[in-house]
Amino acid sequence: MSAQVEEIRLNLGHIELAAHLFGPEDGEPVIALHGWLDNANSFARLAPLLRGLRIVALDLAGHGYSEHRPAGASYALADYAHDVVRVAEQLGWQRFGLLGHSLGAIISVQLAGALPTRVSRLLLIDGxxxxxxxxxxxxxxxxxxxxxxxxLDSKRKSIYPSLEQGIEARMKGMVAVSREAAELLAQRGLIPVPGGYSWRSDSRLTLPSPARLSEAQAMAFVQHIECPTCLVVAADGMLARHTALLEQLPFEQVRLPGGHHLHLNDEQGATLVADCINRFCGFS
Structure with missing residues (x-):
């Protein structure tokens, strides 16, 4: 990870979030949002390669070093969007860009559609x-x-006897990642517990959503977006097979080789994504 990264904490009143800060102080403000069960280290390879951007890469609530939501609360998309707006308010950013991967891209699209005058550009990775x-x-x-x-009340988190076994479990997760990617995520995700190591993430993140939008409702967010938007589609990722959806999107789209975590799995993938974003932002 770049030596220029800075660890910060943001107290939003209702929750405290951890974040990494990248880039020049006078750079274009961007809030980076990682994917489900990942953390701010999702951008550890990519962010140092981006030019002209002041990036705040969050640990979303319930992930990494950020606080978990209170007992009885849930992790709805609207609550994540509220967190992001609160972060922007605390930073004094009236307008800001969003860099999102997977779940983070979904949150970004919903926020940009809901508050189109606040979001200056969208940079989406496979979501x-x-x-x-x-x-x-x-x-x-x-x-x-x-x-x-x-x-969930009767379930206990998995405990791995060694750090290595915890990393290997992440490599073989629902969405597989490279060893180096798993090691980066483990830096903020694995915590020592009696008997070994466990992942910090809130167990409630694995619960199914109690409600889903209809296709028309989901597309309504896309239709209300006013800012320039670039979507990176991983050739071996989650979006590539949804050709009908991709054809409906009014976004600039770039298909790059690699899997769902192409920006994190290796340096080559991070460089390809960075080159794409730098061109789109006019910093190539």
């Missing part, structure tokens, strides 16, 4: 819209979510 649902599934989905919440 756009949340999973959608139908009206007919609403009752069943809520029931499933409630049952999962009750079951």
């Amino acid at each position: 756009v819209l949340p999973p959608t649902g139908t009206e007919q599934d609403a009752a069943q989905r809520l029931g499933m979510a409630l049952q999962a919440q009750l079951r």
Whole structure:
């Protein structure tokens, strides 16, 4: 990771978040949002390669060194968007860009659609819209979510006897990553516990959503975005197979080789994504 990175904490009143700060003080303000169960180190390779940007890479609530939400609270997309706006208010940023990967890209799209005058540009990596649902599934989905919440009370987090085993578990997670990527995420994600190591992330992050937007509702956020937007599609990632969706998006799109974490898995992928973003921002 670049020696120029600075660790900061942001007290938003309702929660305290940790973040990494990159780039020149007079750079274009950008808030970077990582993916589900990742943390600010998701941008450890990419951010130092970006030019002209003042980047605040957050540990989202419940992730990394950030606080978990209070008992009884949940991790809805709207709550993440509220956190980001609070961060911008604390930094004095009336307008700011958003750099988002996966879940972070979804949050970015929703915030840019909801408050289009606040967001100056969108830089999205292999993520756009949340999973959608139908009206007919609403009752069943809520029931499933409630049952999962009750079951969570009796579950315990996995404990790995060694740091190495914790890293290997992340490499083989729902979305596989390279060893170097897992090691970077583990720096902010693994914590010593009796018997070994466990991941810091809030167990409630694994709960199913109690409600989903319809396709029309999800696309409404895209339609309300006013700022320039660049979407990086990983050739072996999650978006590449959704060609019908990609054809509907009014965004500049660039397809790059690599998997879902192409910006983190290796230096080559980080460089390709950085070159794309630097060109889009006019800093190439």
